[in-house]
Amino acid sequence: MAQKEFKAESKRLLEMMVNSIYSQKEIFLRELISNASDAIDKMYYRTLTDESLSFNQDDFYIKVTADKEARTLTIVDTGIGMNEAELEENLGTIARSGSLAFKQQNEAKDGHDIIGQFGVGFYSAFMVADRVTVVTKSADSSQAFRWESNGTDGYTIEPTDYDAVGSTITLHLKENQEDAEESFDEYLDEQRLKQIIKKYSDFIRYPIKMDVTKYEQQEDSEETVETIEEETINSMVPIWRKNKSELTDADYENFYQEKRYGFDKPLAYEHIHVDGTIRYNSILYIPETTPFDFYSKDFEKGLELYSSGVLIMEKCPDLLPDYFSFVKGMVDSEDLSLNISREILQHDRQLQMIAKNIKSKIKSQLKKMLKNDREHYEKFFEAFGRQLKYGVYSDFGQNKEDLQDLLLFHSSKEKKLVSLADYVEAMPEEQEFIYYATGSSIDRMEKLPQAELVKDKGFELLYFTEDVDEFAIKMMREYQGKEFKSIASGDLNLESEEEKKEAEESASENKELFDEMKSLLADKVKDVRISTRLKSHPVCLTAEGEVTIEMEKILQQMPDNQGVKADKVLEINYSHEVFNSLKQTFDQDKETFKLYTNLLYNQALLIEGLPIEDPVAFTNDVSKLMK
Numbered sequence: 001m002a003q004k005e006f007k008a009e010s011k012r013l014l015e016m017m018v019n020s021i022y023s024q025k026e027i028f029l030r031e032l033i034s035n036a037s038d039a040i041d042k043m044y045y046r047t048l049t050d051e052s053l054s055f056n057q058d059d060f061y062i063k064v065t066a067d068k069e070a071r072t073l074t075i076v077d078t079g080i081g082m083n084e085a086e087l088e089e090n091l092g093t094i095a096r097s098g099s100l101a102f103k104q105q106n107e108a109k110d111g112h113d114i115i116g117q118f119g120v121g122f123y124s125a126f127m128v129a130d131r132v133t134v135v136t137k138s139a140d141s142s143q144a145f146r147w148e149s150n151g152t153d154g155y156t157i158e159p160t161d162y163d164a165v166g167s168t169i170t171l172h173l174k175e176n177q178e179d180a181e182e183s184f185d186e187y188l189d190e191q192r193l194k195q196i197i198k199k200y201s202d203f204i205r206y207p208i209k210m211d212v213t214k215y216e217q218q219e220d221s222e223e224t225v226e227t228i229e230e231e232t233i234n235s236m237v238p239i240w241r242k243n244k245s246e247l248t249d250a251d252y253e254n255f256y257q258e259k260r261y262g263f264d265k266p267l268a269y270e271h272i273h274v275d276g277t278i279r280y281n282s283i284l285y286i287p288e289t290t291p292f293d294f295y296s297k298d299f300e301k302g303l304e305l306y307s308s309g310v311l312i313m314e315k316c317p318d319l320l321p322d323y324f325s326f327v328k329g330m331v332d333s334e335d336l337s338l339n340i341s342r343e344i345l346q347h348d349r350q351l352q353m354i355a356k357n358i359k360s361k362i363k364s365q366l367k368k369m370l371k372n373d374r375e376h377y378e379k380f381f382e383a384f385g386r387q388l389k390y391g392v393y394s395d396f397g398q399n400k401e402d403l404q405d406l407l408l409f410h411s412s413k414e415k416k417l418v419s420l421a422d423y424v425e426a427m428p429e430e431q432e433f434i435y436y437a438t439g440s441s442i443d444r445m446e447k448l449p450q451a452e453l454v455k456d457k458g459f460e461l462l463y464f465t466e467d468v469d470e471f472a473i474k475m476m477r478e479y480q481g482k483e484f485k486s487i488a489s490g491d492l493n494l495e496s497e498e499e500k501k502e503a504e505e506s507a508s509e510n511k512e513l514f515d516e517m518k519s520l521l522a523d524k525v526k527d528v529r530i531s532t533r534l535k536s537h538p539v540c541l542t543a544e545g546e547v548t549i550e551m552e553k554i555l556q557q558m559p560d561n562q563g564v565k566a567d568k569v570l571e572i573n574y575s576h577e578v579f580n581s582l583k584q585t586f587d588q589d590k591e592t593f594k595l596y597t598n599l600l601y602n603q604a605l606l607i608e609g610l611p612i613e614d615p616v617a618f619t620n621d622v623s624k625l626m627k
């Protein structure tokens, strides 16, 4: 029989698994039971919806058997099974292609325990076993197959005999290691197995059976008689049907992990029972960390959808708006039909009502967290805040009202994240606008010449570091009647009447000078004018109109870049001594005036983080100054 190699990625993951010193090896059982339960879910659904199949509740179960002599642990399920191609596909490779890269990346950072951060799945069996055998027959095939592997040299697949549809996974447990204080015997121990099943898999909806030893005292003698009885170990009541008061944080955490909603811990959860015009139970989770593929096109949002306890869809996208796509969890409703197709489901009124209800629950949960548990909220926002900002921006801003109070931005004054409500509340009476700066880092924005005057007035500035920030804010236009104002565009309205008059006078006095500069920079800027926003710096670039310089930078990087440009304005600080030199050269030395104009323009580009069009010419210009 030919031995097949694991795919390269799987091989590396297996090595990690086999050599793992991960402390909680017991979770392998949770993973295998969870797979068994998923397989039964599929079979259960099929027998309920296919009239040619007969339905018998007792047909659906998982059985765990330990054989001390053979040192094997067996997990039998009556699920949907796998055919040869599925065996190959599912157990010879790893489904999620990006996952290994992510694991490796994080392994370096976090050391050995990283394996525990992932849904280790089927391969976790190799943490405790040195050989794993899977015998399985698919519901769609008359031939059964046997897959076997020692976890290192690849695997074999061969046809075999197996009566029923379903799978049997046999783990040949590793030898105990004397020096490593590791004993794999514990996974043969009845009590220990019961304890692990109770701990992690109590809410599995199908019976998890075990042959349990019972001791019975004989009536008329001292002797006890040992009998073996099959017992269901788990309580089987799905967690979502239980009362919140019966459940602990650990129960919700276990469910999250058992369901592999994420590889981390949930940051927050919400258990919802609704019993009115719509009826449903739901458990929703906010993960602690951003899934590695979250901001990629491969990420699929959605909640598990059950109809009266039967799983009908693994990821129902219609239950979550895009901006809450990070939410994980499930919904179970009696009001949905089992046979509903994906297309019809989308238009189902009940489902739409549930989705609406869930949306508002998530929103209020987040608001509550923001108000009562800022530390957690900031953690959440760090992981998923960008998605909320996209939410404000997308769909032509129709969700901005829903989301605006969930946003946080860095504040120049507070040196931490503030909400828009915090900002507005702290605004001095005379402050008209919500000021913001955009840039690649806070450090850079702190030093922006345009920021000086705003800060000098005692006004707070919001620092936007993410591409989406300014687009989102432009969509909002205002918050609580206060307009957003970029410090690098338009009129900031900061100067007093007197200052305004002075600036106007200087502008008309120096009209020719500015006209000359403008014509020298004709293809580069739309205007050159006196600045009312500068204090200690001689120049800056600003933008007129809707597109700011930062937006131009972002739009230029987009694949479908349509060459959108900001209308740039070179602003000159007329109180700066550089302006006096400029005036002098304008009157006496046109060549130097041209040189200064170019230098000032290029300085302004540098401050904005924009590339200098001709760096050689620029350095030549600087050299000329030194002569």
Ligand SMILES: Nc1ncnc2c1ncn2[C@@H]1O[C@H](COP(=O)(O)OP(=O)(O)OP(=O)(O)O)[C@@H](O)[C@H]1O
Pocket: 031, 035, 036, 039, 077, 079, 080, 081, 082, 090, 091, 095, 119, 120, 121, 122, 123, 167, 260
């Ligand atoms: N007992 C089983 N019966 C039928 N199919 C199974 C069984 N166990 C595993 N599989 C199949 O093998 C696949 C791989 O399982 P594995 O546990 O490695 O990952 P997963 O469950 O898909 O995802 P995760 O990475 O979240 O664990 C499953 O998706 C399923 O299709």
